[in-house]
Amino acid sequence: MLFIINKNSAVIGGCIAKASADDVVLLIEDAVFAVIECGESPVMRRSDNNTAAIYALSPDMQARGVREAACHKHIKFVDYTGFVELVVNHNPVRSIF
Amino acid sequence: MLFIINKNSAVIGGCIAKASADDVVLLIEDAVFAVIECGESPVMRRSDNNTAAIYALSPDMQARGVREAACHKHIKFVDYTGFVELVVNHNPVRSIF
Amino acid sequence: MKISVQINASPYQHQTADTAWHFIQAALVSGHEVYRVFFYHDGIYNALRDSRPPGDERDIVKRWSELYRQSNIDLVVCVSSAQRRGLLEQSVAKKVGGYDKALADGFRIAGLGLLMEAVIDSDRHVTFGD
Amino acid sequence: MKISVQINASPYQHQTADTAWHFIQAALVSGHEVYRVFFYHDGIYNALRDSRPPGDERDIVKRWSELYRQSNIDLVVCVSSAQRRGLLEQSVAKKVGGYDKALADGFRIAGLGLLMEAVIDSDRHVTFGD
Amino acid sequence: MKTLVFVIDKPLHGNVRAQEFLDMAMMAAAFDQRVLIVFEGDGAYALMKNQHADVIGLKNMIPVLNALAIYDINDVLIERESMKSRAISEDQLLIPADILSRCDIKSRMNAAGHVFSF
Amino acid sequence: MKTLVFVIDKPLHGNVRAQEFLDMAMMAAAFDQRVLIVFEGDGAYALMKNQHADVIGLKNMIPVLNALAIYDINDVLIERESMKSRAISEDQLLIPADILSRCDIKSRMNAAGHVFSF
Numbered sequence: 001m002l003f004i005i006n007k008n009s010a011v012i013g014g015c016i017a018k019a020s021a022d023d024v025v026l027l028i029e030d031a032v033f034a035v036i037e038c039g040e041s042p043v044m045r046r047s048d049n050n051t052a053a054i055y056a057l058s059p060d061m062q063a064r065g066v067r068e069a070a071c072h073k074h075i076k077f078v079d080y081t082g083f084v085e086l087v088v089n090h091n092p093v094r095s096i097f
Numbered sequence: 098m099l100f101i102i103n104k105n106s107a108v109i110g111g112c113i114a115k116a117s118a119d120d121v122v123l124l125i126e127d128a129v130f131a132v133i134e135c136g137e138s139p140v141m142r143r144s145d146n147n148t149a150a151i152y153a154l155s156p157d158m159q160a161r162g163v164r165e166a167a168c169h170k171h172i173k174f175v176d177y178t179g180f181v182e183l184v185v186n187h188n189p190v191r192s193i194f
Numbered sequence: 195m196k197i198s199v200q201i202n203a204s205p206y207q208h209q210t211a212d213t214a215w216h217f218i219q220a221a222l223v224s225g226h227e228v229y230r231v232f233f234y235h236d237g238i239y240n241a242l243r244d245s246r247p248p249g250d251e252r253d254i255v256k257r258w259s260e261l262y263r264q265s266n267i268d269l270v271v272c273v274s275s276a277q278r279r280g281l282l283e284q285s286v287a288k289k290v291g292g293y294d295k296a297l298a299d300g301f302r303i304a305g306l307g308l309l310m311e312a313v314i315d316s317d318r319h320v321t322f323g324d
Numbered sequence: 325m326k327i328s329v330q331i332n333a334s335p336y337q338h339q340t341a342d343t344a345w346h347f348i349q350a351a352l353v354s355g356h357e358v359y360r361v362f363f364y365h366d367g368i369y370n371a372l373r374d375s376r377p378p379g380d381e382r383d384i385v386k387r388w389s390e391l392y393r394q395s396n397i398d399l400v401v402c403v404s405s406a407q408r409r410g411l412l413e414q415s416v417a418k419k420v421g422g423y424d425k426a427l428a429d430g431f432r433i434a435g436l437g438l439l440m441e442a443v444i445d446s447d448r449h450v451t452f453g454d
Numbered sequence: 455m456k457t458l459v460f461v462i463d464k465p466l467h468g469n470v471r472a473q474e475f476l477d478m479a480m481m482a483a484a485f486d487q488r489v490l491i492v493f494e495g496d497g498a499y500a501l502m503k504n505q506h507a508d509v510i511g512l513k514n515m516i517p518v519l520n521a522l523a524i525y526d527i528n529d530v531l532i533e534r535e536s537m538k539s540r541a542i543s544e545d546q547l548l549i550p551a552d553i554l555s556r557c558d559i560k561s562r563m564n565a566a567g568h569v570f571s572f
Numbered sequence: 573m574k575t576l577v578f579v580i581d582k583p584l585h586g587n588v589r590a591q592e593f594l595d596m597a598m599m600a601a602a603f604d605q606r607v608l609i610v611f612e613g614d615g616a617y618a619l620m621k622n623q624h625a626d627v628i629g630l631k632n633m634i635p636v637l638n639a640l641a642i643y644d645i646n647d648v649l650i651e652r653e654s655m656k657s658r659a660i661s662e663d664q665l666l667i668p669a670d671i672l673s674r675c676d677i678k679s680r681m682n683a684a685g686h687v688f689s690f
Binding site: 331364365366379404408436437439440441443444448449451453 | 456458470471474477478481482485487549567568569570572
Binding site: 008029030033036037038039040059060062063064065066067068 | 582583585586614617620621622623625627628630647657659669681
């Protein structure tokens, strides 16, 4: 399953906790703030037995001044073409607002 | 200050923590779910040295099937007329979305 | 007391317009003056005349028009929010060949200055949003 | 691959319409077919012809019309979401004296069945909202 | 025939978006798709009894929820964890729903053709 | 003259709502009111350097933020706790802002004639 999340809220943590190894979580729009390595980040709560890949949409990061260097190490980055690839490679797609 | 909050989110907890004795927090629309006495409730986090009054809009509770008996003991209830009174008796008014 | 109201959200996606309407009714019943209702951001969609909800539902646009008829409350739609989103002021609409009857009865289109004036002149200003 | 898109939010209150547009562009460049874009809920406001944003800003409505001109993608506005919110189908508008040119170029108004058809016929369906 | 999941993860109250979302589910059923409705998170509140939306002039969603069965939508799931943390008991539920764990619901969704949200 | 506080407690990006909100602040200044702008919570991110909204065709908010000073809006406050928990340092700030504690900001707001939010 591909989760697409667009807000920086507690939902992200819950979603990552629920995701399994073959799931992917894509953070877009204001959700990209969640990948900044800091105390507020809901992405921190990833446990070791949970290996879902977490992606952030890099154009949304650039728009917001979020630098890759400031992010958690395990985050992957995609542009819109990569976004499309994630959609193509995963089913079902679940958007969470 | 009168805080008006309309969503059931972590914002409620932060707001109650910040409020002082002469402040009032009014929960409307989906925020009324926060007053149900349960593990999810952000209203639980009220400490003793924090005595801001917390109100819930009762018509919004009725619309959602939230009974007064299921709520935290320290919650007060108002209808729209009471909402207007809170606005009249407090300044400034801050809506949080 | 003199109270102004601001509405920041579209009529049907959230409860915003309902809550604001009930609040205004209660303020009037309690003897307060509602000086102005200012529609900003997506709030401007509350003024679309062509809105036609199903018959068994509340008609939010019509409810605002009735509020004006009954209580003569100044309902102001922000001109720049409106123009961006597709609701044109009559003279502009005529000039560009747009819809010159887009605005429902009881509303008027004006600038942000009227919001400031309301905030300054009123004892309270309450914002409703999404 | 055949991809359909659904848009649930108004054009200017959120980034929804922008993200969806960039996604569609990327899908087309990657050689996929974008079968249909379905505008639902407040998403219908993306189709208001009279929208006139300031000149230094992106024009979201026009961008959709151009997408249709260039790629012939089926842009469908849900009839019941639209009617409730003030965007009337031409024949209805003519009957009730509403705006019969409310819909921007490239869009068409139709029922929820077209959304279902898109979901069933497409390999993927991606929803963008607020 | 696809399995289409409709996730209600926020309260249904106070807007027509909820109503329009359930319209989609009923349309999917009319198109002979397999429809699954899932209530989780604050969406669990949508199934509580004693809702009186008419008190504030809003459309009552209870008849719409009751109509699901008429459209042969009988796969209504609610997440056990969401009910527990919100102190919602089974006898408070408005319509019959299968109470499943987060994990079981996740498996059902994984197998779906598409997941709708609002 | 009233003191009007404009609270930015969510990111400014990706919508014109933010722009319209700052229009309100500038209009208030043009009406000779005392204007205070407060960044707190995720709103603190709005003041980070290196924003390139044009990358995705959105309106660049930086000129708008820079224009605040032209409107004589110099009371720009940012909450220390919000910066700290988001790992935002002072040298990352785009425009000059007074870094104040939550408690101090609260006191300033208490004294205001009105608090705007979006």
